[in-house]
Amino acid sequence: MLDSASKTFFHLIAQSRTLKHLASRYGMRKASSFARRFIAGETAAEAIAAARALETRGITTTLDLLGESVTNLAEADAATRAYIDVVDAIVASGIAERNVSLKLTQLGLDVDKASAVDNLRKILERAQPAGFFVRIDMENSPYTEVTLEIVETLWQHGYQQIGVVLQAALYRSEKDLERMNALGVRVRLVKGAYKEPKSVAYQKKADVDAAYARMVKALLAAGHYPAIATHDPAMLELARQYAANNGITPDRFEFQMLYGVRRDLQTKLTAGGYKMRVYIPFGREWFPYFMRRLGERPANVMFVIRSVVGETG
Numbered sequence: 001m002l003d004s005a006s007k008t009f010f011h012l013i014a015q016s017r018t019l020k021h022l023a024s025r026y027g028m029r030k031a032s033s034f035a036r037r038f039i040a041g042e043t044a045a046e047a048i049a050a051a052r053a054l055e056t057r058g059i060t061t062t063l064d065l066l067g068e069s070v071t072n073l074a075e076a077d078a079a080t081r082a083y084i085d086v087v088d089a090i091v092a093s094g095i096a097e098r099n100v101s102l103k104l105t106q107l108g109l110d111v112d113k114a115s116a117v118d119n120l121r122k123i124l125e126r127a128q129p130a131g132f133f134v135r136i137d138m139e140n141s142p143y144t145e146v147t148l149e150i151v152e153t154l155w156q157h158g159y160q161q162i163g164v165v166l167q168a169a170l171y172r173s174e175k176d177l178e179r180m181n182a183l184g185v186r187v188r189l190v191k192g193a194y195k196e197p198k199s200v201a202y203q204k205k206a207d208v209d210a211a212y213a214r215m216v217k218a219l220l221a222a223g224h225y226p227a228i229a230t231h232d233p234a235m236l237e238l239a240r241q242y243a244a245n246n247g248i249t250p251d252r253f254e255f256q257m258l259y260g261v262r263r264d265l266q267t268k269l270t271a272g273g274y275k276m277r278v279y280i281p282f283g284r285e286w287f288p289y290f291m292r293r294l295g296e297r298p299a300n301v302m303f304v305i306r307s308v309v310g311e312t313g
């Protein structure tokens with residue numbers, strides 16, 4: 001299947017050091033460079049500028065300092081300090097709606113679980129008193145259970161301005177949704193960005209879409225300020241219809257989209273009275289994120305090629 005094959009292909013080339021090196025050199029060089037379509041920049045200041053621009057259009061944001069899979073505790077500590085600096089920079093910037101997203105492998109989950117939890121706690125200690133909401137992104141399936149367990153533990157320890165992400169592609173997610181709804185945790189529902197084996201995930205797009213549709217309804221019916229994160233017009237329409245038919249007013253949920261993707265729909269939904277949050281990734285470690293976006297939509301490759309040819313020509 002093309003969808004699955006293209007995810008595999010981009011997952012493989014995401015591991016190429018040569019490509020990473022070349023992309024890092026050219027992808028962010030100028031305001032018009034190709035990676036800037038999906039990544040706000042390499043610095044917090046650039047991400048905050050992007051957030052401000054969206055805020056003036058009535059769109060809220062969540063900032064994601066890119067980075068994942070650190071391989072030692074020193075890197076995990078550095079990432080934690082960098083996140084705390086981002087929190088401080090957002091506070092100083094005056095952005096009204098304070099919201100960040102992060103990945104646990106960036107905080108050292110692969111190296112030592114206890115240290116990763118400790119690092120997350122440090123970030124929460126700074127962020128929560130300042131009114132932040134912290135979304136724990138969901139990584140590939142080996143991390144699903146441990147991520148949910150960490151969220152549950154922190155939640156029970158009183159850190160309740162945190163939320164999770166569930167991926168409709170995984171068979172287990174409908175049960176996980178009940179688990180998170182019962183606890184009261186805010187859920188962001190996505191289709192799932194990772195290439196997963198058929199032992200754990202639907203392989204056909206139609207099956208993922210069907211699971212997403214079921215989960216949208218379950219989330220709107222029983223979730224806690226859910227986030228419907230998709231660019232798929234059919235899913236957006238389904239969510240709107242289901243909410244309208246069941247008396248769920250637009251202030252009780254939000255739509256979320258990625259920076260640079262379907263900006264037309266972002267504007268249209270905001271104008272229609274819906275809440276829209278845009279996920280703004282930034283930072284020097286943008287290559288794996290960028291590759292996942294290419295894998296989702298091979299047409300983006302043409303966009304990159306045109307930009308590169310345009311730049312060098």
Ligand SMILES: Cc1cc2nc3c(=O)[nH]c(=O)nc-3n(C[C@H](O)[C@H](O)[C@H](O)COP(=O)(O)OP(=O)(O)OC[C@H]3O[C@@H](n4cnc5c(N)ncnc54)[C@H](O)[C@@H]3O)c2cc1C
Nearest residue numbers: 137138165190191192193229230231232256257258279293
């Ligand atoms: C706010 C947010 C946070 C996310 N967090 C996570 C996470 O924590 N973990 C995780 O696994 N995944 C995450 N994702 C990614 C998600 O899992 C999907 O991979 C991604 O959203 C594409 O799926 P889709 O629902 O938009 O539907 P699709 O069926 O893939 O796409 C529907 C339509 O959207 C448009 N579109 C989709 N992707 C692109 C793109 N890259 N470029 C241009 N157009 C595109 C196209 O018009 C396409 O036809 C997140 C997505 C969003 C919006």
